[in-house]
Amino acid sequence: MGDWERIFGMDRSVESVIDEIDYENRQEEREKRKLRQRPAIADFDDVVLAAPQKQGIQTFSSFQEALAWAKANPGRAITRIPGRDGFMVVK
Incomplete structure (x- = not known):
């Protein structure tokens, strides 16, 4: 058993590990974009249209x-x- 198998498991390929990392990075970017967009929407709804x-x-x-x-x-x-x-x- 090599280092790869010890770290990622015997049934994991390089492609599956890279795909998982890419997926997590895309999710993180989406969350960052949502956080950047929320204040403008919240400010508009809460202040302008609150009542x-x-x-x-x-x-x-x-x-x-x-x-x-x-x-x-x-x-x-x-x-x-x-x-x-x-x-x-x-x-």
Whole structure:
């Protein structure tokens, strides 16, 4: 039994060890990318869209309510609240 068999086992080939190392490196890179992207998304969701009502943005729980408001206020627009239920007035 040589060093290779003692370290990696008798049934492991060089290719399988390299593939496993490559897979782990790719997983690590994906995790790093996710961590770099999260703050911008979290900041946007938590700060900008945490509670549109608290920011003085008028909201509606149903499309019917929002549509009635839009018809009564020509020139103004409504949109869905991103990532949440309901609609809000676009400033």
